[in-house]
Amino acid sequence: MNARFLWSTVRKDLTRMRRDPLGLATSLGIPLVLVTLVTLVFGGQQAVPQGRLLVADEDQTILSQVLSSAFNREPLSKMVVTETTAKADGLRRMDSGDASALLIIPRGFQTAFLQNQAARLELVKNPAQSILPNIIEETLSIAVDGGFYLQREAAVPLRTLAGRQQPSDQTIAQVSVAFNQFGRSLAKYLNPSLIDLEMNVTGEQSQNQGVAAIFLPAMIFMGLLFVSNSHALDIWKEQSWGTLRRLATAPVSLATLLGGRLISLAVILFGVALAGVAGMRWFAQVPVASVPLATLWLVLSGMGFYLLLVTITVYAPNQRSANVIENLVIFPLALLGGSFFPFEMMPDWMASIGRFTPNGWAVTQFKALVAGSAHAKDLAIGAVYFAVAGSALFLITVNRMRRKLI
Numbered sequence: 001m002n003a004r005f006l007w008s009t010v011r012k013d014l015t016r017m018r019r020d021p022l023g024l025a026t027s028l029g030i031p032l033v034l035v036t037l038v039t040l041v042f043g044g045q046q047a048v049p050q051g052r053l054l055v056a057d058e059d060q061t062i063l064s065q066v067l068s069s070a071f072n073r074e075p076l077s078k079m080v081v082t083e084t085t086a087k088a089d090g091l092r093r094m095d096s097g098d099a100s101a102l103l104i105i106p107r108g109f110q111t112a113f114l115q116n117q118a119a120r121l122e123l124v125k126n127p128a129q130s131i132l133p134n135i136i137e138e139t140l141s142i143a144v145d146g147g148f149y150l151q152r153e154a155a156v157p158l159r160t161l162a163g164r165q166q167p168s169d170q171t172i173a174q175v176s177v178a179f180n181q182f183g184r185s186l187a188k189y190l191n192p193s194l195i196d197l198e199m200n201v202t203g204e205q206s207q208n209q210g211v212a213a214i215f216l217p218a219m220i221f222m223g224l225l226f227v228s229n230s231h232a233l234d235i236w237k238e239q240s241w242g243t244l245r246r247l248a249t250a251p252v253s254l255a256t257l258l259g260g261r262l263i264s265l266a267v268i269l270f271g272v273a274l275a276g277v278a279g280m281r282w283f284a285q286v287p288v289a290s291v292p293l294a295t296l297w298l299v300l301s302g303m304g305f306y307l308l309l310v311t312i313t314v315y316a317p318n319q320r321s322a323n324v325i326e327n328l329v330i331f332p333l334a335l336l337g338g339s340f341f342p343f344e345m346m347p348d349w350m351a352s353i354g355r356f357t358p359n360g361w362a363v364t365q366f367k368a369l370v371a372g373s374a375h376a377k378d379l380a381i382g383a384v385y386f387a388v389a390g391s392a393l394f395l396i397t398v399n400r401m402r403r404k405l406i
Helices: 002-018 021-042 062-072 087-095 109-114 131-153 155-162 169-190 211-240 243-247 254-283 291-314 319-336 348-354 358-371 376-405
Strands: 051-057 080-084 101-105 122-125
Touching (some): 051 062, 062 101, 062 109, 062 131, 087 101, 101 131, 211 243, 211 254, 211 291, 254 291, 291 358, 319 348, 358 376
Parallel strands (some): 051 101
Antiparallel strands (some): 101 122
16 A cells, blocks of 8 residues: 555656746756856856066167067966056056056166166056966066076076177177087086986876866755755645645555655756756766766755755745744855855865865765766765665654644
């Protein structure tokens, strides 16, 4: 009798979902919509900061051009776009926050460098930005240090070049010999190198993840929370329809009803999980080590969320209060547990707390399954945790339904 009623409950719930195509499409479409939006915004590529460096070159010499061209080589060329401008216009654009920094190269810069005299470079940074202006400043600092040591070690040939506007062939030959001797003097430090770097990889090397790979797991788990919450609130519909009261006089248990709802929800969650993982793998181009394991973990997580939320729901005094209480639970969990914002974007102290929330722990394990650092053994251990906690929540919910909702 209980087995037949269990199947009838599953068929009833699935039939009701089938007759509500909009609700079913919403459940299945949540992960696809989130995957599409995140992919379109970030393109599934690795996040690279983009900035603009304005260069006011008042010297217009070979050396000033060499200095500004330091930002045209990779990887800086992918992060910083250089643009030549006049000093006045550059200062005006910096006042309006139109660039990350402004580099002013004064007139006579090359002459002062060749004659071993002081020269002043001026860098104006945008106070509204922090990363890119510091990258530009560090790059210029390295270039200035290199120029300082070059002046110290090659002062004679540099002054020889500075002494003539059009050096003769003999002067060029002498300078070439001097630079060649300078290069040989450095050979004992560079060939072979006095410092060797030895690298030992002690663990699995993690793959650089793009913004889509960081955001998508959080978005999918937010969808799981909303789907689970919607189905948890349905228990009040069963109460308003008189289903629970009629069951009290039937030779079946409330546990069978809740078990049937759990099975029907698992079917829906499987579709949601498969859509989310498939969208990550083949649409957003996020590497997924094991699609089956990742999908199964999402189903287990969604069922765990449902049992937690339905337990909270049945302790509400009425349906309206249940809606309010569920929202008060869902949104803090989503915010703190890495479902609105990924842990990578949170402060360390907040992320440490968030990983101990139910959805925070689940999304952390899901990322490990996606990256390949977790395997079937880890999923089995997680399933045991879900089974233990879920069984306790299941029994608490059934007991509360028997005492309160009938």
